[in-house]
Amino acid sequence: MKQIPPQILIGAYAEGVFPMAEDGEIYWFAPMMRGVIPVDERFHIPKGLRKSLRKKPFELRHNTAFAQVMQGCADREQTWIDEVIFTSYHDLFELGLAHSFECWDEDGLQGGLYGVRLGDAFFGESMFSRKTDASKIALVHLVEWMRAEGMTLLDTQWMTDHLRQFGGEEIPREKYLDLLAEAVSPWLENLPN
Template sequence: MKFSSVTPDIIPPDILLGAYAQGAFPMGDDGEIIWVSPEFRGIIPLDERFHIPHGLKKKLRKSPFEIRINSAFREVMLGCADREETWITEAILESYCALHDRGHAHSVECWDDDGLQGGLYGVSLGKAFFGESMFSRKTDASKVALVFLVDHLRSMDFRLLDTQWITDHLKTFGGLEIKREQYLDLLAEAIGA
């Protein structure tokens, strides 16, 4: 489901948070902002259904990256936008950086001696985390960031990890697709927590 489009220079943080609380999120499209609330929503369970693929477990034991949180938020967004087609427009970038400044948008980053090699960013509201995008410059960097994120969310008693849509990649971690009505119930419970 798509809602009305607007063309702001920046989406005010309160509008962004209000949209997330109602199950919607923005995407940039040809200079406009499209508000989306999919009929089917991707989530990664934060319980025992979360699965780390065998090969990645072996890599994690070697600690290939230094993990940092929120040390390079803008750079992570730019890494996520660095692809042939992207919904991360200038307005989206600036809107989420403003949300980061307010303490509601966060990045998980994988660093090594060569610099930032991958990561992810998203939005937190109550006990819900909304994963927005991820990228890798070195093999498995985004996957390592995702595993760290799940461990961190569990330690903070988060209830919901929203991935917007489900992909084959996310299914390898136990990601699943649920109907919007079920998602909205989980969302209300997580925000209320």
């Protein structure tokens, strides 16, 4: 398989399922407990990060280096981003469904994140940082964009201590699917056949 067709990815995300690659195989996941970060007033910016944000250490950009962000996310000892995943999400980016949020300075791209938007839901895929706070600032940039767009669901797939500091929590699959349907169904109904 060279790539996952966009319609398969869209259908999977709409059902609460997402892919990851391991040892040349694609596996599909639908965790019983799902990680989400609130985008309303419950979104929490830690005190140290607030200080960093005030200094404006990075130029914030959106969708200017999608492939570079994916490569930054994949550049680690163990990664689930292989060529199939890379190509598949780049196809979604070309369709306007995948997005990157980036932190730049005079030395270049220093961190960011990427994910998929369907309707009022954003599915965060991965993030990376080359300089202090770059990925965290990219996350704040994402949440600000989501608020401006009137979006309601920020899905992180799994929950980590890193994400909990932003108000992230785990919710049961049933509750997640209700939130997902609310965020995505109107958009799906307007898709051309």
